[in-house]
Amino acid sequence: xxxxxxxxxxxxxxxxxxxxxxxxxxxxxxxxxxxxxxxxxxxxxxxxxxxxxxxxxxxxxxxxxxxxxxxxxxxxxxxxxxxxxxxxxxxxxxxxxxxxxxxxxxxxxxxxxxxxxxxxxxxxxxxxxxxxxxxxxxxxxxxxxxxxxxxxxxxxxxxxxxxxxxxxxxxxxxxxxxxxxxxxxxxxxxxxxxxxxxxxxxxxxxxxxxxxxxxxxxxxxxxxxxxxxxxxxxxxxxxxxxxxxxxxxxxxxxxxxxxxxxxxxxxxxxxxxxxxxxxxxxxxxxxxxxxxxxxxxxxxxxxxxxxxxxxxxxxxxxxxxxxxxxxxxxxxxxxxxxxxxxxxxxxxxxxxxxxxxxxxxxxxxxxxxxxxxxxxxxxxxxxxxxxxxxxxxxxxxxxxxxxxxxxxxxxxxxxxxxxxxxxxxxxxxxxxxxx
Amino acid sequence: xxxxxxxxxxxxxxxxxxxxxxxxxxxxxxxxxxxxxxxxxxxxxxxxxxxxxxxxxxxxxxxxxxxxxxxxxxxxxxxxxxxxxxxxxxxxxxxxxxxxxxxxxxxxxxxxxxxxxxxxxxxxxxxxxxxxxxxxxxxxxxxxxxxxxxxxxxxxxxxxxxxxxxxxxxxxxxxxxxxxxxxxxxxxxxxxxxxxxxxxxxxxxxxxxxxxxxxxxxxxxxxxxxxxxxxxxxxxxxxxxxxx
Ligand SMILES: Cc1cc2nc3c(=O)[nH]c(=O)nc-3n(C[C@H](O)[C@H](O)[C@H](O)COP(=O)(O)OP(=O)(O)OC[C@H]3O[C@@H](n4cnc5c(N)ncnc54)[C@H](O)[C@@H]3O)c2cc1C
Ligand SMILES: NC(=O)c1ccc[n+]([C@@H]2O[C@H](COP(=O)([O-])OP(=O)(O)OC[C@H]3O[C@@H](n4cnc5c(N)ncnc54)[C@H](OP(=O)(O)O)[C@@H]3O)[C@@H](O)[C@H]2O)c1
Numbered sequence: 001x002x003x004x005x006x007x008x009x010x011x012x013x014x015x016x017x018x019x020x021x022x023x024x025x026x027x028x029x030x031x032x033x034x035x036x037x038x039x040x041x042x043x044x045x046x047x048x049x050x051x052x053x054x055x056x057x058x059x060x061x062x063x064x065x066x067x068x069x070x071x072x073x074x075x076x077x078x079x080x081x082x083x084x085x086x087x088x089x090x091x092x093x094x095x096x097x098x099x100x101x102x103x104x105x106x107x108x109x110x111x112x113x114x115x116x117x118x119x120x121x122x123x124x125x126x127x128x129x130x131x132x133x134x135x136x137x138x139x140x141x142x143x144x145x146x147x148x149x150x151x152x153x154x155x156x157x158x159x160x161x162x163x164x165x166x167x168x169x170x171x172x173x174x175x176x177x178x179x180x181x182x183x184x185x186x187x188x189x190x191x192x193x194x195x196x197x198x199x200x201x202x203x204x205x206x207x208x209x210x211x212x213x214x215x216x217x218x219x220x221x222x223x224x225x226x227x228x229x230x231x232x233x234x235x236x237x238x239x240x241x242x243x244x245x246x247x248x249x250x251x252x253x254x255x256x257x258x259x260x261x262x263x264x265x266x267x268x269x270x271x272x273x274x275x276x277x278x279x280x281x282x283x284x285x286x287x288x289x290x291x292x293x294x295x296x297x298x299x300x301x302x303x304x305x306x307x308x309x310x311x312x313x314x315x316x317x318x319x320x321x322x323x324x325x326x327x328x329x330x331x332x333x334x335x336x337x338x339x340x341x342x343x344x345x346x347x348x349x350x351x352x353x354x355x356x357x358x359x360x361x362x363x364x365x366x367x368x369x370x371x372x373x374x375x376x377x378x379x380x381x382x383x384x385x386x387x388x389x390x391x392x393x394x395x396x397x398x399x400x401x402x403x404x405x406x407x408x409x410x411x412x413x414x415x416x417x418x419x420x421x422x423x424x425x426x427x428x429x430x431x432x433x434x435x
Numbered sequence: 436x437x438x439x440x441x442x443x444x445x446x447x448x449x450x451x452x453x454x455x456x457x458x459x460x461x462x463x464x465x466x467x468x469x470x471x472x473x474x475x476x477x478x479x480x481x482x483x484x485x486x487x488x489x490x491x492x493x494x495x496x497x498x499x500x501x502x503x504x505x506x507x508x509x510x511x512x513x514x515x516x517x518x519x520x521x522x523x524x525x526x527x528x529x530x531x532x533x534x535x536x537x538x539x540x541x542x543x544x545x546x547x548x549x550x551x552x553x554x555x556x557x558x559x560x561x562x563x564x565x566x567x568x569x570x571x572x573x574x575x576x577x578x579x580x581x582x583x584x585x586x587x588x589x590x591x592x593x594x595x596x597x598x599x600x601x602x603x604x605x606x607x608x609x610x611x612x613x614x615x616x617x618x619x620x621x622x623x624x625x626x627x628x629x630x631x632x633x634x635x636x637x638x639x640x641x642x643x644x645x646x647x648x649x650x651x652x653x654x655x656x657x658x659x660x661x662x663x664x665x666x667x668x669x670x671x672x673x674x675x676x677x678x679x
Contacts, residue, residue: 015621016621017445017449017621018468018470018471057474059477060481061474063481073474084482
């Protein structure tokens with residue numbers, strides 16, 4: 001089952017827990033590597049292969065407490081890494097918002113955090129990788145040796161082989177608490193100037209928008225800017241307890257509680273609650289990095305049918321037009337937008353990585369009859385804006401959209417086939433996108 | 436202080452290693468493949484500061500394993516506990532297994548334990564303290580048409596541990612034998628079961644909490660005790676129908 005609830009398949013899942021078991025599959029058997037299974041799209045199953053889970057390969061191999069270099073197996077989760085690194089005064093910037101996501105998943109999906117404008121994507125943290133492929137054995141990839149394969153594997157959607165372990169460069173922790181300041185913004189377009197204005201003064205930065213209001217204040221909301229609270233020291237983190245959610249049990253509620261009326265209500269209630277609360281809040285680093293850990297009910301609201309998360313990265317210059325198009329266009333689909341949020345990106349585009357410079361806008365909406373059409377409309381919007389859609393977040397993204405938006409598509413496909421002519425590692429995504 | 440875990444690379448053994456490392460015990464970890472043991476040792480060292488040695492040896496070669504372990508456990512250091520979460524099953528263990536494989540099952544599941552205990556027993560006895568922990572299986576409660584020799588070896592192991600109690604307790608040793616229900620590990624992965632699988636981490640916590648205090652035979656999880664009594668009470672005429 002994909003996290004967004006769109007794709008459900010019955011497949012044979014292996015759960016190796018010793019190295020020889022990874023190698024046990026016949027060398028020509030197609031396979032899929034599955035980390036935590038938190039990709040919204042079926043990135044780690046769905047190609048009628050044997051799915052190999054990495055959850056038991058989650059050991060920390062070394063930690064250099066002087067220089068913040070950590071080596072671990074690829075099934076280590078972000079939460080586990082957090083609990084190992086923080087006592088030594090280190091943390092991993094550029095991480096996605098759920099603690100059970102694995103290091104392997106972050107590398108393969110080139111994940112980002114709320115600080116892309118400062119810290120870039122996950123790849124920047126990766127110093128070396130050990131990659132297993134039955135035709136090539138175990139290869140050590142760095143920026144110097146097998147450099148092309150290193151590039152192909154970071155953001156390679158798990159298609160180059162199984163990442164066994166990774167060496168990561170951590171950052172010094174300047175406190176275990178994060179102070180978040182809220183700034184109001186009047187409409188969606190204001191996201192750009194405000195994000196640009198706050199970027200030099202922020203460590204973490206993102207916005208929230210209410211797209212349920214029409215007219216001039218469409219997309220009004222808040223900007224949140226965060227930084228470490230210097231005096232907090234290595235206080236107890238306190239937030240590490242949470243009830244796990246998996247792709248399989250996200251949809252345990254049969255019905256979707258988010259329709260147009262409730263979405264208007266939820267968004268208004270959130271806005272009110274924010275305005276009523278203090279402008280500055282202090283959270284533990286764990287709570288801040290993994291906000292979803294204790295708010296999984298949000299995902300359950302979408303019910304069995306699930307949700308779309310449409311995430312796009314568009315150049316700053318296109319954002320104003322994009323906002324106008326959304327203001328005019330969204331209404332006609334009758335699909336409630338449960339969540340809209342922007343982040344600021346400063347990076348470079350290459351291959352199939354969700355990376356570059358611009359504004360990253362994410363829209364969550366329930367899966368319904370009109371939602372497919374809305375997503376199709378957004379495909380057009382992204383193309384028009386010369387932007388990128390995020391591949392691991394969209395279970396339906398058509399191949400032609402990806403080909404049109406990602407100039408690196410062809411070169412990724414060619415390099416992958418040169419490395420692995422049999423194309424052993426597959427997924428629903430690789431089949432849909434013809435990779 | 437030192438705890439020896441034979442069968443430490445996965446499942447319950449790995450969970451026990453983690454639990455004991457958290458408790459500050461130096462460890463000696465045994466399984467057949469260094470590729471699995473070394474990452475585990477590093478992990479326990481980084482996370483808990485544990486002193487960990489590893490011995491990669493095939494438990495089927497039980498005499499060699501016992502000798503290797505004797506060398507690996509530093510002679511000056513007291514041995515707190517020997518734990519044996521080692522175990523292996525064979526898919527074709529249905530009564531028709533070739534002699535070599537059958538013998539291997541008995542070696543891994545029974546003789547590896549008795550050889551290691553035999554080798555280290557003098558040291559435990561001269562310390563006048565120490566705990567020996569064995570693990571049986573509910574699969575051995577009644578004869579079955581699958582895992583035939585595995586179950587036979589596990590039942591022998593249970594008998595062996597009862598004998599060990601006679602031998603050890605008067606000399607200050609603690610001997611415990613846990614009859615385990617199904618665990619959520621590789622050993623039972625993919626098979627259809629009537630009762631739920633237990634989380635090896637919880638079982639490990641349970642075992643370590645009572646380490647050195649609990650003795651004799653115990654059922655874990657507890658509901659296997661009544662289930663076992665029931666299972667054993669079923670007359671053959673009925674049982675043979677259930678086990679088809
Ligand atoms: C609540 C939530 C919040 C999120 N927040 C963010 C966010 O802030 N930023 C962001 O960028 N993303 C975010 N994501 C998306 C998530 O980070 C990615 O989808 C990530 O890839 C999930 O990793 P996973 O361990 O669950 O792997 P899976 O979803 O199982 O797999 C993802 C991909 O990685 C590959 N893979 C996994 N392990 C290995 C390995 N060892 N070797 C080779 N390939 C491997 C798989 O084959 C697959 O292609 C979020 C997702 C959720 C559910
Ligand atoms: N799983 C269940 O449902 C269940 C139920 C009842 C009882 N039990 C018993 O509980 C104990 C733990 O089981 P588990 O589920 O944790 O099993 P597991 O995950 O398969 O672990 C077994 C351990 O024994 C080691 N081992 C097996 N053969 C070996 C050999 N020839 N040489 C060296 N080491 C060997 C394995 O290491 P390598 O393979 O890496 O060598 C591994 O570390 C076993 O005694 C088992 O019989 C299990």
